[in-house]
Amino acid sequence: MREVNASEITNIVKQLCIENNINLDKDVTEKIIEFEKKEDSPIGKQILEQILINAKLATEENRPMCQDTGIAVIFVELGQDVHISKDNFYDAINEGVKRGYTQGYLRKSVVEDPVFDRKNTKDNTPAIIHTDIIPGDKIKITVASKGAGSENMSEIKMLKPADGIDGVKDFILDRVKRSGGMPCPPIIVGVGIGGNFEQCAYLSKKALLRPLNTRNPDTRWDTVEKELLTRINQLGIGPIGLGGRTTALAVQILTMPCHIASLPVAVNLQCHAHRHKTATI
Amino acid sequence: MTEERILQAPLKTKDIEKLTCGDKVMLNGTIYTARDAAHKRLIQLLEDGKPLPFDIKDQIIYYVGPTPEKPGEVIGSAGPTTSGRMDPYTPRLLDAGLKGMIGKGQRSKEVIEAIVRNKSIYFAATGGASVLLAKSIKKLKIIAYKDLGTEAIREIYVENFPCIVAIDFRGRDLYEKGPEKYQIL
Numbered sequence: 066m067r068e069v070n071a072s073e074i075t076n077i078v079k080q081l082c083i084e085n086n087i088n089l090d091k092d093v094t095e096k097i098i099e100f101e102k103k104e105d106s107p108i109g110k111q112i113l114e115q116i117l118i119n120a121k122l123a124t125e126e127n128r129p130m131c132q133d134t135g136i137a138v139i140f141v142e143l144g145q146d147v148h149i150s151k152d153n154f155y156d157a158i159n160e161g162v163k164r165g166y167t168q169g170y171l172r173k174s175v176v177e178d179p180v181f182d183r184k185n186t187k188d189n190t191p192a193i194i195h196t197d198i199i200p201g202d203k204i205k206i207t208v209a210s211k212g213a214g215s216e217n218m219s220e221i222k223m224l225k226p227a228d229g230i231d232g233v234k235d236f237i238l239d240r241v242k243r244s245g246g247m248p249c250p251p252i253i254v255g256v257g258i259g260g261n262f263e264q265c266a267y268l269s270k271k272a273l274l275r276p277l278n279t280r281n282p283d284t285r286w287d288t289v290e291k292e293l294l295t296r297i298n299q300l301g302i303g304p305i306g307l308g309g310r311t312t313a314l315a316v317q318i319l320t321m322p323c324h325i326a327s328l329p330v331a332v333n334l335q336c337h338a339h340r341h342k343t344a345t346i
Numbered sequence: 347m348t349e350e351r352i353l354q355a356p357l358k359t360k361d362i363e364k365l366t367c368g369d370k371v372m373l374n375g376t377i378y379t380a381r382d383a384a385h386k387r388l389i390q391l392l393e394d395g396k397p398l399p400f401d402i403k404d405q406i407i408y409y410v411g412p413t414p415e416k417p418g419e420v421i422g423s424a425g426p427t428t429s430g431r432m433d434p435y436t437p438r439l440l441d442a443g444l445k446g447m448i449g450k451g452q453r454s455k456e457v458i459e460a461i462v463r464n465k466s467i468y469f470a471a472t473g474g475a476s477v478l479l480a481k482s483i484k485k486l487k488i489i490a491y492k493d494l495g496t497e498a499i500r501e502i503y504v505e506n507f508p509c510i511v512a513i514d515f516r517g518r519d520l521y522e523k524g525p526e527k528y529q530i531l
Contacts, residue, residue, distance in 0.1 A: 111370075112472050119472075121424075129477075130350060132412050132413050132422065132476045132496075134413060159473070170422060172411065172412070172496055234400070238396075245452050246450060247430060247452065249473035299530035301529030302525050305450060307510060307521065308523070308525050308528045309524070310528060
């Protein structure tokens with residue numbers, strides 16, 4: 066049994082929230098550079114250049130790359146041999162979010178009741194926290210800062226098993242097409258397939274955590290990802306939706322077993338400000 | 347590609363008439379920020395027959411909710427938010443004199459009709475280029491709804507704010523024409 070003080074969790078979460086919003090990961094900038102070279106639309110090319118300049122400025126000037134610093138989505142892999150002392154685990158995480166968003170001059174974008182009043186909680190809490198218990202004595206924490214522009218364009222659909230792979234592809238393409246410029250393309254398309262209703266939505270978000278320079282380990286799904294990326298970039302939506310070849314940087318699929326009568330598919334869109342960072346305690 | 351056009355706010359109809367969808371614009375002058383919650387309040391004022399907190403005639407509204415500014419900064423990061431959420435309110439504001447909007451994403455049929463009816467214009471700015479765009483904002487004053495925090499109405503002075511004409515006064519829509527040009531069927 067390893068003892069971890071809850072304040073360590075708070076500190077890590079705080080740092081990840083700030084770091085996330087200022088520094089765009091290299092795998093994302095590299096993808097944007099790759100697509101910028103291939104972009105035929107002059108306006109599209111200029112927009113991709115602006116995005117790259119913006120990322121550089123954000124790092125140099127220590128400012129959030131986007132004003133929508135998101136709701137904090139936190140994935141924790143908690144080793145079963147860890148004992149957390151001094152504070153409640155979830156409170157420690159939320160305290161980290163509160164400190165990160167307050168001390169880091171990040172925007173507070175969370176409201177209390179989703180319908181009535183919509184009063185801002187003023188510290189960006191509560192975070193959305195997903196916890197997996199795993200073997201070992203480490204705690205792996207990933208903070209994703211998820212903006213609403215792309216999140217609002219996400220969708221889940223319970224397909225019929227008979228819809229098969231074509232039904233899955235059509236739903237994903239249709240979702241991207243209907244989103245147009247609203248999710249801030251170029252986007253990353255996170256797809257969850259299988260599980261059940263809520264698990265499928267979770268998979269689609271988790272699929273976004275895979276680094277953009279990696280491939281799906283399942284060759285069948287790797288092929289589907291490549292085909293979908295090509296077809297999405299043939300839609301012509303382009304950077305910020307004003308036309309061009311660069312609509313998505315990647316399609317990333319995560320699957321799991323499901324009920325004999327089900328075929329759930331979830332699409333979670335991610336804007337080009339693709340922010341997630343990980344630390345291990 | 348077209349050269350960048352210099353444009354002065356508040357807007358003049360003769361300047362709007364010179365612009366076509368796809369034109370690159372460098373905007374200068376005083377504009378106002380407002381997003382979801384502020385729009386709701388503005389519409390309520392119009393419905394109650396009360397005056398708006400600023401004279402909306404010929405003005406531009408920028409849909410933005412900035413991050414908090416650090417000491418010494420005019421404004422925090424300040425890129426556009428999704429305009430579509432303002433669609434239910436926009437025709438009413440255009441009919442009341444609003445001339446231009448800056449945001450991101452496509453607009454509804456009703457908004458495009460109101461743009462044509464009022465000879466107004468919609469600009470797209472690069473979503474997520476929020477540090478770059480904040481650099482063009484030189485002065486800021488909160489003029490209404492301070493309680494809304496990031497959603498308060500701010501009067502801002504911009505210099506060479508880069509944007510693109512997305513919907514021109516004739517209703518030509520780059521969100522439709524752009525993808526049409528580049529799609530591969």
